Amino acid sequence: MSKIAESRTLYNEPVSISSFNQGKANKIFEEVNTEGIKVVLKNNKRIGVIVSPSKYDEMTELLEDCKLVLLAMNRMKSNHKKPVPMSDVMKRFGITQEDLDDTDVDIDI
Known part of the structure; x- marks a missing residue:
């Protein structure tokens, strides 16, 4: 799988901003470290992207x-x-x- 296709696949697993308020931030950042990228949604709209340092x-x-x-x-x-x-x-x-x-x-x- 190309890096572009790999990145698009990661966008298919967005995270809701409410997950941060539910104490799931640690889990989300662990996923970012393994997957590389997470898109953050608020009211089903993209509001940000979390990217691992690498x-x-x-x-x-x-x-x-x-x-x-x-x-x-x-x-x-x-x-x-x-x-x-x-x-x-x-x-x-x-x-x-x-x-x-x-x-x-x-x-x-």
Whole structure:
């Protein structure tokens, strides 16, 4: 099941706001921790969403990835210039290959 389909499935199990007043908050938050998301209803209308910290982190990371893809796509559209070789960029900024070899950087792709 895709993450989107999984999230939609969780929306099918909403929780009434009155459940919080009935002392069921602890149980609701336990479900949020295992399921990731709970929609809160009041008078059968959505009034909020409770999201587990891990699901929130996942969603914000996905949003950031989407923003970066959109930024890259827009740059590619607007940049009709010929690509600049790395050696030219290094010369321009005074960077040597030794500088790069001495740097410890991990790049996640």
